[in-house]
Amino acid sequence: MINFNGTLVTQDSNILTQNRGFLYGDAVFETVKIVNSKVLYLEDHYFRLMASMRVVRMEIPMNFTMEYLEEQLLSLTDELSISNSARARITVFRNDGGYYLPIDNTVSFLVHATALDTTFYSFEEKEYEVDLYKDFYITKQLLSSIKTTNRILNVAASIFANENALDNCLLLNDSKNVVEAIQGNLFMVIGNKLITPPVSEGCLNGVMRKQILKIAKTIPGIEVVETVISPFELQKADELFITNVIKGIQPITKYRKKTFQHKIAQELSVKINELISAV
Incomplete structure (x- = not known):
């Protein structure tokens, strides 16, 4: 049982109560631009994500290849019919358990995406x-x-x-x-x-x-x-x-x-x- 906004609810109804990304910021992420079903600068994003996971001592799954990452990003934008121009983010977080010291270093991930208005980069000359x-x-x-x-x-x-x-x-x-x-x-x-x-x-x-x-x-x-x-x-x-x-x-x-x-x-x-x- 937990107290959520003044209401007592079962803990299972709020998955954030044990999520290490929520509790400790124990997560890394990449935000990518997708154009015409292509992840721009895919290799750079992939290797930076791998380096980030290594820096914070996360266990990298054997199937977490560059092709797998691309597939996960595009499967969502394809389903949303926004693969012509989209912003997508993959967040990798250490699995539940422990306090500052995790129980283990295995990970899960979450992908979400939104449509972008333009395919190409616009250059805004307004006051900034x-x-x-x-x-x-x-x-x-x-x-x-x-x-x-x-x-x-x-x-x-x-x-x-x-x-x-x-x-x-x-x-x-x-x-x-x-x-x-x-x-x-x-x-x-x-x-x-x-x-x-x-x-x-x-x-x-x-x-x-x-x-x-x-x-x-x-x-x-x-x-x-x-x-x-x-x-x-x-x-x-x-x-x-x-x-x-x-x-x-x-x-x-x-x-x-x-x-x-x-x-x-x-x-x-x-x-x-x-x-x-x-x-």
């Missing part, structure tokens, strides 16, 4: 304002680079952004350097340099981040640099933009009193869509 979030900090450690369900910092930052009429916030690490945005990796353009923080600074090892770095290195005249970004450097930037696999590239137009152009961001967005059209 950000500021720093300084209430809590990301730690420079391996856990910060993987996608676990412990995202309370991102939740708190999202509420802060909403309360202050901001479109997003830039997150800092425990050295007070800029790491990423709430929902994606951060890139900065100064002159001919495209700069993003290294994963060692505590930013997410983003799948779209990897694509941007790869594509940018093919553009003549652009120097790609992974280095620390201090808050003071944001005012010197010509461009700032955020990346993730669902949105693609989101240009930042305003940070405090500074406004930004988006020439490089738009060029990169065009090149990403060209690659998708070839899928």
